[in-house]
Amino acid sequence: MSEIDAAESADLVAAWRELLARHAATACALDRELGERFGLGMSEFEVLERLAESRDEWAGKLRVQELGEKVHLSQSALSRLIGRLEKDGLVERHMCTEDRRGVFVLLSEVGWQRYQEARPLHRAVLRRSLMGRQPSCG
Template sequence: MTVDEQAWGRVLVLHARIEQELAKALQRRHGLGLSEYRALGKLVEGPRGGLRMQELADAIGLNQSSVSRMCARLEDAGLTIRDLCEDDRRGVYSVITDAGRKRYAETEPTYCSVLRTALDKAASDPALAAAVSAVRGA
C-alpha cells in the first residue's frame, strides 16, 4: 500500500467516525438528520434563504433524488417550502422558513460541540492525529 493510500485511508476512517457521531447526536437531541441539518445551513446562507434544488444537491453532496426526498421531509416538518423560480418555471427552489431558521439555530451549537469533541478524541489516536491536524489546518 502506498503512502497516499494509507493517508487517504486514515482520512476516510476519520470522516466515518465524525459523521457517525454527528448523525447520532443530531438525531437523538434534535430529531434532525445530518443531511437535513446541512441543508438548513446552506439555505440559511443562500440568497433570500433559498437555493435551487440542484444547487442544494451540489452543496451538500447528495443526488437530486435524495435531495427531493429530504426536502419533502423538511417541508412536512414546516422547516422549508418549495418555490418556483421566477425566471424559469421549471426551476424549483427550497426556501427556509422562520421555523427552519430557528431549528438550525437551536441545532448548530450541538453540531459544533460534537464536532469539536469528536475531533479532539480522534486527535488522541496516533493513527488519526495527522489527519485531524490537516483538517484543523494546524
C-alpha cells in the same frame, strides 16, 4: 511494482483509512446526536445550514440545483430530503417563476430556529470528533 511505488501506495492507503475513520466517526456522531436532540440527520442539517448561509444574500432561498452543488447527495436523494424537511415544516418549496422547471427551497422561520438551536451541538461534535482521536462507530 517498484519499491517507491509500493511506498507511495502504502501512504495513500494510510491516508485514505485515516480519512475514512474520521469521516465515519464524525458522520455517525452527527447523525446520532442531531437525530436524538433535533430530529435532524447530518445531511438535513447541512441543507438547513446552506439555506441559512444564503439568508442575507438570497433571503434563505436557493434552487434545488444550487443546493445539489453544495451537498454531496444525488439529485434524487436531495429531492426526497427536501420533501422530509418540507413535511416537518422546516422549508417550503416554491415555483420558480423565471424558469418554471426550477424549484426554490425557502428556509422557514421554524427551520431557521431549528438550525440555530442545533448549530452549537453540531459544532461541538465537530470539535470533539475532528480534533481528538477518532472514537469508533457503526
